[in-house]
Amino acid sequence: MPNSVYKIIELVGSSPTSWEDAVNNAVTKASESLRDLRICEVVQLDTKIENGKIVAYRARVQLSFKYEKE
Amino acid sequence: MPNSVYKIIELVGSSPTSWEDAVNNAVTKASESLRDLRICEVVQLDTKIENGKIVAYRARVQLSFKYEKE
Amino acid sequence: MPNSVYKIIELVGSSPTSWEDAVNNAVTKASESLRDLRICEVVQLDTKIENGKIVAYRARVQLSFKYEKE
Amino acid sequence: MPNSVYKIIELVGSSPTSWEDAVNNAVTKASESLRDLRICEVVQLDTKIENGKIVAYRARVQLSFKYEKE
Amino acid sequence: MPNSVYKIIELVGSSPTSWEDAVNNAVTKASESLRDLRICEVVQLDTKIENGKIVAYRARVQLSFKYEKE
Amino acid sequence: MPNSVYKIIELVGSSPTSWEDAVNNAVTKASESLRDLRICEVVQLDTKIENGKIVAYRARVQLSFKYEKE
Amino acid sequence: MPNSVYKIIELVGSSPTSWEDAVNNAVTKASESLRDLRICEVVQLDTKIENGKIVAYRARVQLSFKYEKE
Amino acid sequence: MPNSVYKIIELVGSSPTSWEDAVNNAVTKASESLRDLRICEVVQLDTKIENGKIVAYRARVQLSFKYEKE
Amino acid sequence: MPNSVYKIIELVGSSPTSWEDAVNNAVTKASESLRDLRICEVVQLDTKIENGKIVAYRARVQLSFKYEKE
Amino acid sequence: MPNSVYKIIELVGSSPTSWEDAVNNAVTKASESLRDLRICEVVQLDTKIENGKIVAYRARVQLSFKYEKE
Amino acid sequence: MPNSVYKIIELVGSSPTSWEDAVNNAVTKASESLRDLRICEVVQLDTKIENGKIVAYRARVQLSFKYEKE
Amino acid sequence: MPNSVYKIIELVGSSPTSWEDAVNNAVTKASESLRDLRICEVVQLDTKIENGKIVAYRARVQLSFKYEKE
Numbered sequence: 051m052p053n054s055v056y057k058i059i060e061l062v063g064s065s066p067t068s069w070e071d072a073v074n075n076a077v078t079k080a081s082e083s084l085r086d087l088r089i090c091e092v093v094q095l096d097t098k099i100e101n102g103k104i105v106a107y108r109a110r111v112q113l114s115f116k117y118e119k120e
Numbered sequence: 121m122p123n124s125v126y127k128i129i130e131l132v133g134s135s136p137t138s139w140e141d142a143v144n145n146a147v148t149k150a151s152e153s154l155r156d157l158r159i160c161e162v163v164q165l166d167t168k169i170e171n172g173k174i175v176a177y178r179a180r181v182q183l184s185f186k187y188e189k190e
Numbered sequence: 191m192p193n194s195v196y197k198i199i200e201l202v203g204s205s206p207t208s209w210e211d212a213v214n215n216a217v218t219k220a221s222e223s224l225r226d227l228r229i230c231e232v233v234q235l236d237t238k239i240e241n242g243k244i245v246a247y248r249a250r251v252q253l254s255f256k257y258e259k260e
Numbered sequence: 261m262p263n264s265v266y267k268i269i270e271l272v273g274s275s276p277t278s279w280e281d282a283v284n285n286a287v288t289k290a291s292e293s294l295r296d297l298r299i300c301e302v303v304q305l306d307t308k309i310e311n312g313k314i315v316a317y318r319a320r321v322q323l324s325f326k327y328e329k330e
Numbered sequence: 331m332p333n334s335v336y337k338i339i340e341l342v343g344s345s346p347t348s349w350e351d352a353v354n355n356a357v358t359k360a361s362e363s364l365r366d367l368r369i370c371e372v373v374q375l376d377t378k379i380e381n382g383k384i385v386a387y388r389a390r391v392q393l394s395f396k397y398e399k400e
Numbered sequence: 401m402p403n404s405v406y407k408i409i410e411l412v413g414s415s416p417t418s419w420e421d422a423v424n425n426a427v428t429k430a431s432e433s434l435r436d437l438r439i440c441e442v443v444q445l446d447t448k449i450e451n452g453k454i455v456a457y458r459a460r461v462q463l464s465f466k467y468e469k470e
Numbered sequence: 471m472p473n474s475v476y477k478i479i480e481l482v483g484s485s486p487t488s489w490e491d492a493v494n495n496a497v498t499k500a501s502e503s504l505r506d507l508r509i510c511e512v513v514q515l516d517t518k519i520e521n522g523k524i525v526a527y528r529a530r531v532q533l534s535f536k537y538e539k540e
Numbered sequence: 541m542p543n544s545v546y547k548i549i550e551l552v553g554s555s556p557t558s559w560e561d562a563v564n565n566a567v568t569k570a571s572e573s574l575r576d577l578r579i580c581e582v583v584q585l586d587t588k589i590e591n592g593k594i595v596a597y598r599a600r601v602q603l604s605f606k607y608e609k610e
Numbered sequence: 611m612p613n614s615v616y617k618i619i620e621l622v623g624s625s626p627t628s629w630e631d632a633v634n635n636a637v638t639k640a641s642e643s644l645r646d647l648r649i650c651e652v653v654q655l656d657t658k659i660e661n662g663k664i665v666a667y668r669a670r671v672q673l674s675f676k677y678e679k680e
Numbered sequence: 681m682p683n684s685v686y687k688i689i690e691l692v693g694s695s696p697t698s699w700e701d702a703v704n705n706a707v708t709k710a711s712e713s714l715r716d717l718r719i720c721e722v723v724q725l726d727t728k729i730e731n732g733k734i735v736a737y738r739a740r741v742q743l744s745f746k747y748e749k750e
Numbered sequence: 751m752p753n754s755v756y757k758i759i760e761l762v763g764s765s766p767t768s769w770e771d772a773v774n775n776a777v778t779k780a781s782e783s784l785r786d787l788r789i790c791e792v793v794q795l796d797t798k799i800e801n802g803k804i805v806a807y808r809a810r811v812q813l814s815f816k817y818e819k820e
Numbered sequence: 821m822p823n824s825v826y827k828i829i830e831l832v833g834s835s836p837t838s839w840e841d842a843v844n845n846a847v848t849k850a851s852e853s854l855r856d857l858r859i860c861e862v863v864q865l866d867t868k869i870e871n872g873k874i875v876a877y878r879a880r881v882q883l884s885f886k887y888e889k890e
Contacts, residue, residue, distance in 0.1 A: 055569040056552040058600070061327060062266040068140050070488050073517055074524055079265040081522030083329035090524070092515040095162040097143055102151030104144055104160070110268070117551060119573035125219040126202040128250070131397060132336040138490050149335040153399035165512040167493055172501030174494055174510070180338070187201060189223035195359040198340040198390070208280050210418050213447055214454055221452030230454070232445040235302040237283055242291030244284055244300070257341060259363035271607060272546040278420050289545040293609035305442040307423055312431030314424055314440070320548070348630050350698050353727055354734055361732030370734070372725040375652040377633055382641030384634055384650070405779040406762040408810070411677060412616040429615040433679035460618070467761060469783035475709040478690040478740070481887060482826040499825040503889035530828070537691060539713040558840050560768050563797055564804055571802030580804070582795040585862040587843055592851030594844055594860070621817060622756040628700050639755040643819035655722040657703055662711030664704055664720070670758070685849040686832040688880070747831060749853040770838050773867055774874055781872030790874070792865040 056088065057117035064108045069095050072109040086116035126158065127187035134178045139165050142179040156186035196228065197257035204248045209235050212249040226256035266298065267327040274318045279305050282319040296326035336368065337397035344388045349375050352389040366396035406438065407467035414458045419445050422459040436466035476508065477537040484528045489515050492529040506536035546578065547607040554598045559585050562599040576606035616648065617677035624668045629655050632669040646676035686718065687747035694738045699725055702739040716746035756788065757817035764808045769795050772809040786816035826858065827887040834878045839865050842879040856886035 063076030073090060081087055094110040133146030143160060151157055164180040203216030213230060221227055234250040273286030283300060291297055304320040343356030349372075357370055374390040413426030423440060431437055444460040483496030493510060501507055514530040553566030563580060571577055584600040623636030633650060641647055654670040693706030703720060711717055724740040763776030773790060781787055794810040833846030843860060851857055864880040 053554055053556075053565050055554070055566050058550040058552065059330075060268040060322075062268065062324065064263055064265070066263075068138075068488075070527060075263050076265050077517070077519060077522070077524055079327060080330070081519075085522075087519040087522055090517045090519060097147070097160045099147060099151075099157040099160060102147070102155075102157055104147055107140060112550075114552065117569060120549075120570070123204055123206075123215050125204070125216050128200040128202065129400075130338040130392075132338065132394065134333055134335070136333075138488075145333050146335050149397060150400070167497070167510045169497060169501075169507040169510060172497070172505075172507055174497055177490060182200075184202065187219060190199075190220070193344055193346075193355050195344070195356050196342040198342065208278075208418075210457060217447070217449060217452070217454055221449075225452075227449040227452055230447045230449060237287070237300045239287060239291075239297040239300060242287070242295075242297055244287055247280060252340075254342065257359060260339075260360070269610075270548040270602075272548065272604065274543055274545070276543075278418075285543050286545050289607060290610070307427070307440045309427060309431075309437040309440060312427070312435075312437055314427055317420060348628075348698075350737060357727070357729060357732070357734055361729075365732075367729040367732055370727045370729060375725075377637070377650045379637060379641075379647040379650060382637070382645075382647055384637055387630060403764055403766075403775050405764070405776050408760040408762065409680075410618040410672075412618065412674065414613055414615070416613075425613050426615050429677060430680070462760075464762065467779060470759075470780070473694055473696075473705050475694070475706050476692040478692065479890075480828040480882075482828065482884065484823055484825070486823075495823050496825050499887060500890070532690075534692065537709060540689075540710070558768075558838075560807060567797070567799060567802070567804055571799075575802075577799040577802055580797045580799060587847070587860045589847060589851075589857040589860060592847070592855075592857055594847055597840060619820075620758040620812075622758065622814065624753055624755070626753075628698075635753050636755050639817060640820070657707070657720045659707060659711075659717040659720060662707070662715075662717055664707055667700060683834055683836075683845050685834070685846050688830040688832065742830075744832065747849060750829075750850070768838075770877060777867070777869060777872070777874055781869075785872075787869040787872055790867045790869060 055117040056114045058112050058114045060093065060110065060112050062108055062110045064106045066106060069107045069109045072107050073111055076109065076111055077113070080113055080115075084115045088114045088116075090114075125187040126184045128182050128184045130163065130180065130182050132178055132180045134168075134176045136176060139177045139179045142177050143181055146179065146181055147183070150183055150185075154183075154185045158184045158186075160184075195257040196254045198252050198254045200233065200250065200252050202248055202250045204246045206246060209247045209249050212247050213251055216249065216251055217253070220253055220255075224253075224255045228254045228256075230254075265327040266324045268322050268324045270303065270320065270322050272318055272320045274316045276316060279317045279319045282317050283321055286319065286321055287323070290323055290325075294325045298324045298326075300324075335397040336394045338392050338394045340373065340390065340392050342388055342390045344386045346386060349387045349389045352387050353391055356389065356391055357393070360393055360395075364393075364395045368394045368396075370394075405467040406464045408462050408464045410443065410460065410462050412458055412460045414448075414456045416456060419457045419459045422457050423461055426459065426461055427463070430463055430465075434465045438464045438466075440464075475537040476534045478532050478534045480513065480530065480532050482528055482530045484518075484526045486526060489527045489529045492527050493531055496529065496531055497533070500533055500535075504535045508534045508536075510534075545607040546604045548602050548604045550583065550600065550602050552598055552600045554596045556596060559597045559599045562597050563601055566599065566601055567603070570603055570605075574605045578604045578606075580604075615677040616674045618672050618674045620653065620670065620672050622668055622670045624658075624666045626666060629667045629669045632667050633671055636669065636671055637673070640673055640675075644673075644675045648674045648676075650674075685747040686744045688742050688744045690723065690740065690742050692738055692740045694736045696736060699737045699739050702737050703741055706739065706741055707743070710743055710745075714745045718744045718746075720744075755817040756814045758812050758814045760793065760810065760812050762808055762810045764798075764806045766806060769807045769809045772807050773811055776809065776811055777813070780813055780815075784813075784815045788814045788816075790814075825887040826884045828882050828884045830863065830880065830882050832878055832880045834868075834876045836876060839877045839879045842877050843881055846879065846881055847883070850883055850885075854885045858884045858886075860884075
């Protein structure tokens with residue numbers, strides 16, 4: 051990657067089953083409009099609770115990809 | 121939530137299978153005596169090892185719920 | 191305070207007008223059931239938004255007071 | 261929010277009077293071109309000083325909203 | 331510890347002689363009303379000064395114990 | 401500012417009404433003996449409580465100014 | 471563990487399926503040449519992406535074990 | 541800058557010679573499509589190694605500029 | 611402390627016997643030229659080693675006192 | 681130290697009496713197989729508790745020494 | 751350094767060419783009025799940009815030296 | 821890298837001229853006894869000062885490489 055520039059954006063993915071699936075949902079959504087996705091770092095994990103039960107696993111991630119223009 | 125106050129407590133859940141299950145155990149235990157649980161943030165993940173094998177996935181979490189009184 | 195022990199709890203106060211008022215709400219609620227409140231440190235500030243407008247200023251705080259028993 | 265994805269951007273709002281107003285300016289500006297704004301977390305607060313007087317309260321914030329596409 | 335849940339509380343112990351003694355005071359006080367205390371992590375150390383002399387060594391600690399109910 | 405050097409000092413300002421006013425008090429005091437004050441970053445916000453009421457909003461800040469000599 | 475000394479090393483495990491499996495791979499590899507493994511703390515989680523799909527879940531961990539000699 | 545709003549984006553620049561050059565590459569690329577660039581803060585520095593030699597100095601930076609619209 | 615301003619300076623104290631003594635040395639030295647010392651927070655603890663033996667316990671501390679002028 | 685390279689390892693020392701002694705135990709053990717130990721920084725302090733009493737003071741430290749080879 | 755006390759101050763150096771030069775400028779300026787400078791730790795690196803070009807490399811540093819008196 | 825495990829070690833490199841050279845010295849030394857070096861992350865930068873002049877630029881780095889055995 052000689053002198054190429056990457057951009058990093060922050061997303062929150064969500065899933066009723068696992069954090070792996072939550073990250074997968076964020077990556078899938080981002081790959082619809084971005085190319086050259088490279089690495090996705092987890093910044094924060096949490097769960098949403100309703101009526102005493104976990105209803106969503108959420109992952110806040112930083113996603114890097116080749117920077118074209120703003 | 122006009123002017124309502126929430127409290128945050130810190131728990132460590134444990135499971136032989138996954139961190140999702142570890143958090144689920146902490147939430148289930150807490151929901152026995154607390155109501156209006158809202159969000160559960162992961163602070164730290166680790167595993168306990170015995171004889172070279174993982175025997176427990178542990179999650180340290182911060183759990184928020186409506187504050188009634190101490 | 192020779193050898194006395196203090197406890198620190200974490201609360202989230204909320205207000206439609208300011209973070210000072212949000213903290214004040216948390217302190218007022220806590221003082222109903224706790225005595226000897228001493229210091230309240232801000233851990234996180236955020237705002238809740240609805241329809242493009244701020245509807246609540248929220249402050250996550252750590253409140254210290256004399257520790258009697260659990 | 262089943263499986264929906266949120267994006268988080270970082271803005272710096274400014275005001276001559278207060279940090280609440282500084283955040284309000286950032287949210288108002290963002291709501292001109294973004295919909296479904298949800299939460300705005302404070303990352304850093306500072307003030308600009310000229311001739312020994314505070315001329316601007318500035319708030320660096322992270323703003324989350326529904327992610328459509330890049 | 332199959333699936334058991336632990337709770338973590340934050341205390342500030344104080345002593346005129348050392349931080350070890352300050353932590354010991356916090357643990358002793360907590361053990362009056364809590365059982366199954368396990369680990370006590372130091373979060374912050376400071377000293378209180380009066381008339382240019384240290385009058386108290388203080389330790390802010392996180393104490394973990396078996397979670398029964400709120 | 402070609403090659404000029406700035407110094408940063410840490411102050412704690414206090415006010416009975418707001419954190420903006422607390423920072424203002426620190427800046428006003430510092431400007432009595434320092435010139436070329438530039439930026440004042442907030443490091444920590446807390447409140448002092450007496451008899452269950454907030455008596456002071458305190459702001460710990462880092463203040464930068466042109467460095468002349470020690 | 472009277473006066474015994476532990477060492478902590480940092481590893482990155484990888485798996486195509488989950489972070490639990492990634493940590494398991496790191497622990498399994500380490501247990502080939504180290505004995506008395508005790509705890510494995512997660513420092514960072516990320517995923518590697520190729521052609522818009524997650525191809526590896528990676529976990530950076532700190533692994534503690536009885537210290538014999540360098 | 542009365543009430544103006546700034547945005548902060550995160551980029552990774554790369555160079556075979558130095559971190560100063562890596563940041564310069566990121567700024568040059570960004571200035572093709574953004575105006576009013578102001579400050580570029582370093583978040584992380586690393587190097588890529590191949591065959592025991594450093595082949596790239598990389599700088600992860602946060603770049604602020606006047607916010608027009610999303 | 612109505613509206614008074616405090617300053618915080620950073621010192622490193624050293625002692626051949628303990629960290630409590632190291633902090634005490636820093637406080638004693640500072641109290642020769644500063645009045646109204648209040649609190650001394652520990653930022654970092656380390657030890658200096660010579661010939662495989664600890665020769666000094668060092669404590670990096672932040673010391674607060676009433677701010678008169680620069 | 682012209683161009684010499686140092687390595688840093690992480691150890692946990694333990695003692696029934698004090699954190700100074702815990703660090704001393706880690707340094708003594710390390711000096712059996714490493715030479716040119718230089719500085720030992722404290723990363724974390726905690727205590728192990730049994731039956732409501734502290735049974736061990738533990739210090740997690742980073743120890744630097746001259747790097748020969750892996 | 752038996753029992754001697756060191757002070758740490760925070761400066762921001764600036765240079766049109768590199769961060770090494772920026773730190774050098776801060777050290778040179780400080781050495782005009784301070785003696786026994788020892789170590790200079792980097793806290794933050796950034797660059798100032800004008801018209802899409804880097805005009806200054808800035809380094810925020812913590813400088814330690816023998817503490818005489820305030 | 822299907823399921824392979826990497827190890828991360830921490831080194832301090834030093835150079836009289838620049839931090840790039842300091843990191844280069846650490847990488848060169850490590851590559852004498854380690855293979856498959858991959859990435860070298862900067863953890864801390866500082867300089868050593870003698871007689872008011874910088875005599876060494878030092879970089880504390882984390883170096884990752886393929887993990888064979890302890």
